[in-house]
Amino acid sequence: MTIHSPGTVSIDNEYDKHDIRLIKPSYAASWASCRRRAWLNMHRTSDFEVDAFTRLLFDAGLEHEQRILKQLQDKYDVHHADSFEHTTALMQQGVAVIYQAHLMNPEAGLVGFPDFLIRHESGQYQSADAKLTQNENKRALKIQLGLYRRLLENDLPVMVFLGGNRTAVIGSETDALVDAFLADMRQLREQLVQPDVRYSHSKCRICPYFEHCRPHFVNQEDISLLHGVHGRSAEHLATAGIRTISQLAAQDPGTLPDVPHLSGIKRKQRAVVQAQAYLQNQVFQLNNIELPTGNWIHFDIEDNPLTLTRERHVYLWGMLVPPHTHHDFDYVWTDHEGADYDGWLAFLEKIEQYRITFSPVILAHYSNHEKAVIKHYAQRYNMTEHASVQWLLGKTQGNDHGPMFDLQKAVQDNLVLPLQGYGLKDICKHPELVNFQWENTASGSQWSIVQFNRFLAETDPAEKQRLKSELLNYNRDDVTATHRLELWLRDRFMQGRV
Numbered sequence: 001m002t003i004h005s006p007g008t009v010s011i012d013n014e015y016d017k018h019d020i021r022l023i024k025p026s027y028a029a030s031w032a033s034c035r036r037r038a039w040l041n042m043h044r045t046s047d048f049e050v051d052a053f054t055r056l057l058f059d060a061g062l063e064h065e066q067r068i069l070k071q072l073q074d075k076y077d078v079h080h081a082d083s084f085e086h087t088t089a090l091m092q093q094g095v096a097v098i099y100q101a102h103l104m105n106p107e108a109g110l111v112g113f114p115d116f117l118i119r120h121e122s123g124q125y126q127s128a129d130a131k132l133t134q135n136e137n138k139r140a141l142k143i144q145l146g147l148y149r150r151l152l153e154n155d156l157p158v159m160v161f162l163g164g165n166r167t168a169v170i171g172s173e174t175d176a177l178v179d180a181f182l183a184d185m186r187q188l189r190e191q192l193v194q195p196d197v198r199y200s201h202s203k204c205r206i207c208p209y210f211e212h213c214r215p216h217f218v219n220q221e222d223i224s225l226l227h228g229v230h231g232r233s234a235e236h237l238a239t240a241g242i243r244t245i246s247q248l249a250a251q252d253p254g255t256l257p258d259v260p261h262l263s264g265i266k267r268k269q270r271a272v273v274q275a276q277a278y279l280q281n282q283v284f285q286l287n288n289i290e291l292p293t294g295n296w297i298h299f300d301i302e303d304n305p306l307t308l309t310r311e312r313h314v315y316l317w318g319m320l321v322p323p324h325t326h327h328d329f330d331y332v333w334t335d336h337e338g339a340d341y342d343g344w345l346a347f348l349e350k351i352e353q354y355r356i357t358f359s360p361v362i363l364a365h366y367s368n369h370e371k372a373v374i375k376h377y378a379q380r381y382n383m384t385e386h387a388s389v390q391w392l393l394g395k396t397q398g399n400d401h402g403p404m405f406d407l408q409k410a411v412q413d414n415l416v417l418p419l420q421g422y423g424l425k426d427i428c429k430h431p432e433l434v435n436f437q438w439e440n441t442a443s444g445s446q447w448s449i450v451q452f453n454r455f456l457a458e459t460d461p462a463e464k465q466r467l468k469s470e471l472l473n474y475n476r477d478d479v480t481a482t483h484r485l486e487l488w489l490r491d492r493f494m495q496g497r498v
C-alpha cells in the first residue's frame with residue numbers, strides 16, 4: 001500500500017511508468033500477513049481509503065525518518081535523489097549519503113526506494129532505512145531490508161535506524177527468507193485468480209480488504225471463521241473431509257482427528273460447540289461462573305505507543321467505583337509523556353484511597369493488559385517492592401490472587417458465544433448479549449490513539465479540551481461496559497443469581 005502524504009513527493013508514479021508488476025520491498029508487510037492481501041495489492045483489484053490510524057502511523061514514521069535525516073545531515077553531505085537516473089549519477093560521483101534512493105533491477109524484477117544509501121569505506125553503498133519499530137526481527141522487516149541488499153547487489157549488511165535510538169544491521173542471514181518471498185511473489189504475480197486463504201480474526205478485521213473477502217468466507221461456512229479455530233486446523237480438518245461449520249457442528253468431538261492447534265478433547269469439544277453457537281446464534285455455558293465477592297471497581301487504561309522513547313505512555317487510568325452510576329467515573333489523566341511518572345504515582349495514590357474506602361476491593365478489568373501494564377510500570381520506575389504494587393499483584397496475600405480480576409478469562413473459560421472475537425466490544429455491543437452501546441460509535445482502541453495524538457498536536461485550548469472530553473467519555477464507556485458485563489454474567493450464568 002502506498003500512502004501519499006501532503007507535502008511528500010510521490011515516487012510511485014515514476015515507478016508505475018516502468019512496470020507496475022515489479023516486486024517492491026513494501027509488499028513484504030502484506031505478504032507476511034496474508035498471501036491474498038499481497039495478491040490484491042499487486043493486482044490492484046480493490047481500492048480502499050487509508051484510515052486515520054494508518055495515516056497516523058505513516059506520519060509518525062515520516063517524522064522518525066526526518067529525525068534520522070537531520071542526524072545524518074549533521075555529519076555528512078546528504079544528497080536528495082529524485083529519480084533512478086539521478087540515484088545512479090550520485091552513486092557514480094561517490095557522494096557520502098543519498099536520501100530517498102531509487103533502485104531498480106529489471107532482471108530480478110525488483111524495484112525499491114531505501115531511505116538512505118550510505119557510502120561504505122570500501123567505496124560501495126550500504127542501504128539504510130528508518131523504522132519506528134524497536135524490533136528488527138519482524139519477518140516483513142527482514143525481507144524488506146534483505147531486498148535492498150539484492151537491489152544493491154553487494155554483500156554489505158543493511159542498517160536500520162530503529163525507534164528508541166538503536167541501530168541494527170541485517171546481513172545474509174535473511175537470504176533464505178528473501179528467496180521464499182521472491183519465489184512466492186513471482187508465482188502470485190502470474191496467478192490470475194486470488195489465492196485461497198483462511199480467515200484470521202486478528203488480521204482480517206483490520207485489513208482494508210475485509211469487505212471484499214468476508215462474504216466468501218461466510219458463504220463457504222469456512223471453519224476458520226470460528227473463534228479459537230486456527231487456519232491450519234481448518235486446512236487439516238478439510239483434508240479429513242470436514243470442510244464447513246455445519247459439518248463440524250455435527251461431529252462427535254471424541255472422533256475428531258488430531259490436527260495442529262486442535263489436539264486434546266477439551267479443545268475439540270469447544271470447537272464443536274463453537275460451531276453450534278455460530279449456527280444457532282446461541283450462548284452455550286460450559287461451567288458455572290464464579291465471581292469474587294467484594295466491592296467491584298471497574299478499571300481500564302488508555303495508552304499511547306507513539307512516544308519519543310517508544311515506551312507506552314498511559315495517559316488515562318480510568319475507574320468506575322461503587323455505586324457505579326454515570327457520576328462515579330474516576331480517573332488519572334496526564335497531558336504528555338513528560339508527566340508519565342506523576343500519573344503512575346497518582347494512580348497508586350488512588351488505589352490506596354480505594355483500599356480504605358471500599359475494602360475489600362475487586363479491581364475488575366477485561367484482558368490481561370491492565371495487569372501487564374502495572375507490572376511494566378513497576379519495573380520501569382524500579383517500584384516492584386512498593387506496597388501498593390505488591391498488593392495489586394497479589395504478593396502480600398502470599399499468592400497471585402490479588403484484587404485484580406480478569407473478566408475476559410471468566411468469559412472464555414466458561415462460555416461459548418456466537419462471536420468471532422471475544423473482545424469487550426464484541427460481547428457488549430451485541431444486541432442479544434450485553435447490549436451496551438458506546439456513546440461515540442466510531443470510538444475504539446485505534447481511534448483513541450489517533451485522538452490522543454491530535455490532542456498532543458492541538459494548540460487551541462478549547463479544541464484540546466474537547467478532544468480530552470471525548471477520550472474521557474470513551475474510557476468511562478469502557479469501564480461502564482465491564483460493569484454491565486459483570487451484571488449480565490451474574491444475572492444469566494451464576495447459581496444463586498444476584
Ligand code: SF4
Binds near residue numbers: 197199200209213
Ligand atoms: S481480509 Fe483477510 S483474507 Fe482477505 S486479504 Fe485481508 S487478511 Fe487476507
